[in-house]
Amino acid sequence: MFGEGGDSGYKKLSTVNRRMFIMTAAKLVVFGGIITRLFTLQINENKKYLTLSDKNRLREWRLPPVRGDFEDFFGNKIASNLKVYQLHVVPEQVEDFRYLMIRLRDILNIDSHTFKKILKKKSQQKSWETLIISENLSWDQFAKINFYLHELSGAKPVLSVARNYPYDEKFTHLLGYVAQASEKDLIENEVIKKSHVPGLRVGKIGLEKTYENQLIGSNGIQRYEVNAYGKRINQIDFVEGKKGTNIKLTVDTEIQAQCNELLKDKAGSICVMDIYTGDLIAMHSSPSFDPNLFLYGISHENWNEILNNPKKPLINRSIQGLYPPGSTIKPIVALSALENDVISTKFKVNCTGKTEMYGQTYHCWKDTGHGIVNLRDALKVSCDTFFYEMSRRLGVDRLNLTAKKFGLGEKVFNGTYNEEKKGLIPSTQWKKNTLGRGWVLGETLITGIGQGYMQTTPLQLCLMTAQLANGGFKIKPKIIYDKKSDSYEKIKSEMEKNRIELLSDFQQDDALVDFSLEKKKRDTDLYKPLYRNQENVKFVLEAMFASTNEVRGTSYSSRISDKKYQFAGKTGTSQVKKITEIQRELDLDISQIPYKERDHALFVAFGPYVNPRYALSVFVEHGGSGSSAAAPLAKKLFKTIVDRHEEREKVREKSLMVI
């Protein structure tokens, strides 16, 4: 045991002590290193890691925004949100998922295809995420679920909101519809992208699309603390979303509904407009379809039915449909001729049923001819021969200016509807530019009776009629109700003022200024005269009155003699196909002609004749003649329009008082 205290033992001890000392020093250095690291992370980079930690634990859930409503002039909701009953299941909270699903399948009668889809969706999402079993339970189903709820642990009946169009197909083309937002919607619209949540419905067409940004509303936000697996632990914050703006329209549901009724089983369009305020009272395109079908994804069957319908329900004929206006253009042709002093009101033509010009035979619609007719008669009986001669003297370019001035060949609602079409009012310049050929004089003749290149939408014809009926003043058509817009009285006095102003410098010769210049000051022209001499307008209006209310007038059979409802109008029958000589000989009845080759029936009118307030256009695709297919519809409609006027005035006065 001496070794313990010996030299060797001493050396051993000193070695271990010395090495321990070195070791201790090293430990201090390492500890220093750890403290430095702690300092760097916790003090220097604290902010960075704090942000990262918050990013870890906080998650926002956006709730679907509640869409703004559409209401008509009288405050009826024409597009709103409906409470819907949905069935949600959180798989994590269900003891026996298979059993529950089988029970639900039996209770709700879920078909096997949908059932598989739900199961597939379940396998794609996390177990604590809500699985929507049904987006729209019927009341029966909802009641049934609630009845069995005690044995369906995990199933949650939920109350939610969804878009609803209570008037089904009546406003489809006017409003458009909503459907689930697509990839394209997200790319095109920043606002949709910002408030997008799975299952969000957005406007696909029509006003629903145009006013998307106002209608959409803002998301409610739920801020949750979540754990590492994304499960919500507790709610930190809840911000209630704001409902989108309600939009009030100028339309009248009752008239719109009647338009729908009148055009049942027909293809066509009816537009009704206030001739002073430009308020659109109704605008219907037939056939229509139920926009509610698109809400939960349209079924294959329904979609095919819409798509394969030969009458093409998807087209909004009022603004998208381009048709030759036919004889409904005649008031404008007559006005243009008078304004340009091409003829006087006393000018006469002898109609023999056909006329030879430039080596071609041009037929009047009446084979036996009208005899000697003056301008008033020509409008009244819609004599084509007279208009051939008159338009030959007028020329297509002067007609073009007048037609454009009165709203043809231009979009009526600039920008309100993406799908709106411009139409076409031909001119020599146009033909040269687009077709590369010179204008043929014969083309002027058929243009004069609204055929040939000329194409207009039913809404344009309505606006044209309105601007004639108000005495020839420019108005601004609108469909969105605006409290601040000019009242009828103000517009009327404004027009009167402008009329007198024009009268005072009547001597000016440049009444017909270059239209391209006028286009630039479109809005400043509002309520300004579109005529040079108002007597010409009055003459045309009077001739239109004759056409409806005098014997031999083309729409005489559709007249209303009661002064209160009396209206004036002009029929139109536009050819789809050139009539051959053989067909002319045969003089077939409409039912004997294939549908696609039948004439379009048109009618434009305004009324009541004394102090007119409304203009309308009726268009029936392949309906036959204007006097037999279109004008009778107008007669039925006019009664309603005039009756509704009083109601409308009441509402208007009330809204004025609120201000």
Add this chain to the structure above:
Amino acid sequence: MFKQTALSGQTTFFQKLRSIDYILIVCILILGVISSLAMYATDGGELLYHTKSHVLRFIIFFVMMFVLSFLNIRFWHATGYLFYIVVLGLLIWASLYGITASGSQRWVDLYFINLQPSELMKIAIIVCFAKFYHRAQINQINNFKNLLVPMMILILPILLVVSQPDLGTSILIALSGIIVLWLAGINLKYFIYSGLFLLISMPFVIAFLKPYQKLRILTFFNPDKDPLGAGYQIIQSKIAIGSGGLTGKGFLKGTQGYLEFLPEKHTDFIFTLFSEEHGFIGSLALLFIYGVIIYRVIDIGKNARSFFSKLFCFGFASSIFVFITVNMSMVLGLLPIVGSPLPIMSYGGSSMLATMIGFSIVMSTKIYQKQIIA
């Protein structure tokens, strides 16, 4: 010889009690309290299984340590080899009949406790070496036989633990063994030689690593490469510690912890949770307590008369230090993630048992510091 017997024999129980190192005892107790609170936080502020069992273990093992402290240091010297052999036997038992959990066979079922012998080996190796070098003469330490035997003593358990597989623990066993060897007086050049040898053999070693172990090492060098996969632990740990700031998020308010972003939060990442809730100041305090413990152990070793006690204390202090620094460096992103618990703080019975045995040997050294071992 006489003196020695007289000295030890005459000590009364109260004298022994008085000579206990109370600073060390208090520090261990404080650690016990802190770890229990941390465990309580990992349970989400509820008295659940982990907290209860941790507190229970701490109390049992602490009492055990206190009682064992009164064993004469000669007992530990006498049973040094036996201790090692028993633990080695348990390791072999574990690799033959052990319980497998998460892909690693490292536990033996002792009916009242599932023991992880590799944890005990961390202490056993120090006791074994202390006994070996207690006998050895300084001029014989560096001769071939005295190099070969310790090498075998060290390599045998390491191989067993690696094959479990448990890379972290085997590295820690290796580190504590090597430190003791160096402290005992083995020439530095041998360490340099073997270090060079290791470096050369590294590519071959890596070839034998399990894919997940390779991934961990690669992840260490670039944790952001796969933030949701292999790099997840280290990134979340750094976020937790960094977001703690100066004073921490507050007790039971560590979001990274209770929202389960932290992996292994009651074992290897307990310091992360503690640091998130108590911040830089709390972490410093914890480091300070560990520092005091290490200092006390070294001090006791310094005052010990026998080489066995001295080498054990120095070795034990150094290995505790190594365990702490490896664990902290790991959670701070300074070292790759290898399984290594934080002494006393981490949940785990075997680790706590081993540490407490270590402390009881240290305490025995203190009580019998004048004892000379033959």
